[in-house]
Amino acid sequence: MAPRDFQTRLARRATKSGLFLTDELSARLTAYYELLARWNRKINLTALDDPDEAIDRLLLEPVAAARHFRSPDVRLLDVGSGGGSPAIPMKLAAPGMHLTMVEVKARKSAFLREAVRQLSLTDTSVETSRFEELLARPELLETFDVVSMRAVRVEVRVLGTLQAFLKPGGSIFLFRGPSGPAAPGSLIPPLEWSGTHPLVEALQSRLTILLKRSVGVDVPRGT
16 A cells, blocks of 8 residues: 555544544654564564554554653653554654663564664664563663553553552553453552543543552542
């Protein structure tokens, strides 16, 4: 599909989802998608069988989620970055973001680094590692405003690990499908449920936000 045709399709899907894309953001999302499609023919990064669903899930869901950032220069840690979504589209939607992507598979990490180079993403780095291994690096602990992750179901143990990277008052963004309760059960302090928000209506996808509270500090709800 020619870039202009793809941008037309992207704009149509965005309008259907209630999102407005500037010409610059549309062009940069298209460039990312084209790079992803080229690499996907060599290594399995993600499913692109249905173009409309791919646009909705890989591009528009992250753009919708970026509206929940509290500030334009948010520090974000994306766990299990794979083919770069939701991390890279969120970065394109909020270019002032400081982004760290974590991906354990070397070939996927190679793609992420190439995407950073090709798209000229500033303040962006890639860690080829399991996220648990990053706990050994003190400079990463309580450093980030947001930790993001695509998740069908996340264990309490995993959430307990992820919150270690968050500043007090920071948030975990969980990208989820239509099934399951709005609020995850059995959360252990300092995490608590802040809210669950719709993302793309066609997918019935949702963003669940968990808040890290600090003892004795009143952190405002919402993002």
